[in-house]
Amino acid sequence: xxxxxxxxxxxxxxxxxxxxxxxxxxxxxxxxxxxxxxxxxxxxxxxxxxxxxxxxxxxxxxxxxxxxxxxxxxxxxxxxxxxxxxxxxxxxxxxxxxxxxxxxxxxxxxxxxxxxxxxxxxxxxxxxxxxxxxxxxxxxxxxxxxxxxxxxxxxxxxxxxxxxxxxxxxxxxxxxxxxxxxxxxxxxxxxxxxxxxxxxxxxxxxxxxxxxxxxxxxxxxxxxxxxxxxxxxxxxxxxxxxxxxxxxxxxxxxxxxxxxxxxxxxxxxxxxxxxxxxxxxxxxxxxxxxxxxxxxxxxxxxxxxxxxxxxxxxx
Amino acid sequence: xxxxxxxxxxxxxxxxxxxxxxxxxxxxxxxxxxxxxxxxxxxxxxxxxxxxxxxxxxxxxxxxxxxxxxxxxxxxxxxxxxxxxxxxxxxxxxxxxxxxxxxxxxxxxxxxxxxxxxxxxxxxxxxxxxxxxxxxxxxxxxxxxxxxxxxxxxxxxxxxxxxxxxxxxxxxxxxxxxxxxxxxxxxxxxxxxxxxxxxxxxxxxxxxxxxxxxxxxxxxxxxxxxxxxxxxxxxxxxxxxxxxxxxxxxxxx
Ligand SMILES: Nc1ncnc2c1ncn2[C@@H]1O[C@H](COP(=O)(O)OP(=O)(O)OP(=O)(O)O)[C@@H](O)[C@H]1O
Ligand SMILES: [Mg+2]
Numbered sequence: 001x002x003x004x005x006x007x008x009x010x011x012x013x014x015x016x017x018x019x020x021x022x023x024x025x026x027x028x029x030x031x032x033x034x035x036x037x038x039x040x041x042x043x044x045x046x047x048x049x050x051x052x053x054x055x056x057x058x059x060x061x062x063x064x065x066x067x068x069x070x071x072x073x074x075x076x077x078x079x080x081x082x083x084x085x086x087x088x089x090x091x092x093x094x095x096x097x098x099x100x101x102x103x104x105x106x107x108x109x110x111x112x113x114x115x116x117x118x119x120x121x122x123x124x125x126x127x128x129x130x131x132x133x134x135x136x137x138x139x140x141x142x143x144x145x146x147x148x149x150x151x152x153x154x155x156x157x158x159x160x161x162x163x164x165x166x167x168x169x170x171x172x173x174x175x176x177x178x179x180x181x182x183x184x185x186x187x188x189x190x191x192x193x194x195x196x197x198x199x200x201x202x203x204x205x206x207x208x209x210x211x212x213x214x215x216x217x218x219x220x221x222x223x224x225x226x227x228x229x230x231x232x233x234x235x236x237x238x239x240x241x242x243x244x245x246x247x248x249x250x251x252x253x254x255x256x257x258x259x260x261x262x263x264x265x266x267x268x269x270x271x272x273x274x275x276x277x278x279x280x281x282x283x284x285x286x287x288x289x290x291x292x293x294x295x296x297x298x299x300x301x302x303x304x305x306x307x308x309x310x311x312x313x314x315x
Numbered sequence: 316x317x318x319x320x321x322x323x324x325x326x327x328x329x330x331x332x333x334x335x336x337x338x339x340x341x342x343x344x345x346x347x348x349x350x351x352x353x354x355x356x357x358x359x360x361x362x363x364x365x366x367x368x369x370x371x372x373x374x375x376x377x378x379x380x381x382x383x384x385x386x387x388x389x390x391x392x393x394x395x396x397x398x399x400x401x402x403x404x405x406x407x408x409x410x411x412x413x414x415x416x417x418x419x420x421x422x423x424x425x426x427x428x429x430x431x432x433x434x435x436x437x438x439x440x441x442x443x444x445x446x447x448x449x450x451x452x453x454x455x456x457x458x459x460x461x462x463x464x465x466x467x468x469x470x471x472x473x474x475x476x477x478x479x480x481x482x483x484x485x486x487x488x489x490x491x492x493x494x495x496x497x498x499x500x501x502x503x504x505x506x507x508x509x510x511x512x513x514x515x516x517x518x519x520x521x522x523x524x525x526x527x528x529x530x531x532x533x534x535x536x537x538x539x540x541x542x543x544x545x546x547x548x549x550x551x552x553x554x555x556x557x558x559x560x561x562x563x564x565x566x567x568x
Binding site for chain 1: 321324327328331332335336399402403404406407408409410411412413
């Protein structure tokens with residue numbers, strides 16, 4: 001559904017040049033939900049805007065929905081839907097009318113567009129506010145309408161740029177349901193997110209992007225497996241420096257990081273590492289307030305690849 | 316065909332927005348009415364000065380006022396576009412297969428319609444003051460206003476697309492429209508101006524529209540000045556739309 005080779009985009013400023021997307025190779029199969037995970041400024045939006053014909057590419061090749069991005073932008077437009085990060089529905093027009101206009105711009109007839117708009121308002125639970133001006137909508141209503149606008153013409157491929165940022169847990173859960181419904185209906189969804197658990201919960205495949213480059217790609221399971229071994233979280237009482245000094249340089253610990261007064265240890269086998277850790281810290285007189293064993297998460301994958309925690313960089 | 320359909324869809328959208336908030340048509344009419352009330356009476360004492368065009372104060376002043384309405388009405392339209400650029404609405408249209416020219420024409424069509432409605436209101440209001448309209452005069456007048464509206468609003472949209480920001484758009488528009496207005500002879504006939512000023516005014520296309528409008532209101536429907544005014548305004552409209560179309564298809568490729 002999407003294939004890119006060395007996709008690149010630079011922005012030339014007066015003083016500096018930003019390489020927002022620095023040679024991205026992607027292969028997204030039809031019917032998948034594909035997640036694009038990365039911190040602020042990683043190049044997610046820039047990639048999406050290129051793939052949806054909004055932004056000219058600096059170099060590289062891409063086919064989107066079976067059409068060459070550069071040579072057949074009009075065909076690409078006909079087949080995709082795009083929901084921007086900032087949204088697009090703050091207007092003096094009612095939600096229903098925005099939907100109908102959107103459908104008609106894709107060539108739908110008046111009655112067909114009316115019918116589809118009513119359907120969408122129903123599934124997105126917007127019937128109550130469907131006939132109000134969209135500038136009176138709440139954040140969650142606006143976001144759902146944005147998605148509805150993107151879905152109006154039943155695209156094969158839908159781009160969702162951070163569909164759940166700024167939503168409360170309930171609205172987020174509703175959005176997740178909507179994405180799952182789309183997957184069931186056979187629509188390919190390409191979404192970006194800062195949230196690891198979102199990518200984990202929704203996506204068949206994930207690409208992690210940082211500084212305009214893909215640093216890892218695969219199914220959530222594959223990515224987690226890439227980090228062989230386990231993660232042990234050590235919460236010492238008081239400041240973590242003592243514990244860190246004790247554990248640093250131990251052979252069985254492959255990596256050690258500090259996070260909110262706790263230590264995160266990457267080890268080969270958690271079961272044997274835990275007793276060793278307890279013994280070492282006990283011997284040094286460090287009291288523990290918490291100790292836990294985890295399977296690696298996507299956060300660990302991200303950390304492994306970039307040396308930073310996604311949670312620190314996300315807003 | 317697609318262009319017509321898309322233009323119509325866009326026109327309807329902007330028309331509905333406009334219907335939802337008609338306050339600013341009234342605001343648009345109030346200003347010229349103030350000119351009618353507070354400025355036109357001054358002209359009455361000037362009517363007998365040599366060089367003042369024939370036809371009475373109101374028949375001289377009202378046509379110019381309509382041209383001014385066209386100029387000012389059209390120069391403000393860019394604000395709406397900047398608003399939509401910011402709110403993502405334009406981007407939303409850009410991902411659809413909509414004809415890029417239709418994005419311009421749909422909006423400009425709405426602007427044109429508002430201008431015509433405002434002009435008719437103003438003409439009607441001027442009659443009690445002493446305007447003596449003729450059918451041909453009104454028709455040519457509306458034609459001129461429509462052409463100015465189309466050309467100027469297209470140019471205004473081009474400027475808005477290029478600048479993308481009210482804080483630079485507003486000064487640009489006001490700085491440009493003031494000399495256009497002063498050099499058009501709207502307020503006082505240019506016949507009263509010294510030669511050098513008349514020469515400069517000849518570069519201003521709007522001065523031809525004003526001359527044409529006055530001529531036709533004073534019973535010279537077929538005069539060469541009227542034909543010239545209409546032709547120049549038609550050229551302005553074509554150039555404006557061409558520039559706008561280029562801007563829209565490039566900035567909104
Ligand atoms: N029009 C532009 N001009 C200059 N630089 C830009 C432009 N658009 C994006 N950038 C830069 O490109 C980089 C990538 O931006 P992008 O919007 O793609 O990030 P993102 O991954 O979507 O981030 P976020 O999670 O914050 O939305 C950033 O450094 C950004 O400042
Ligand atoms: Mg972004």
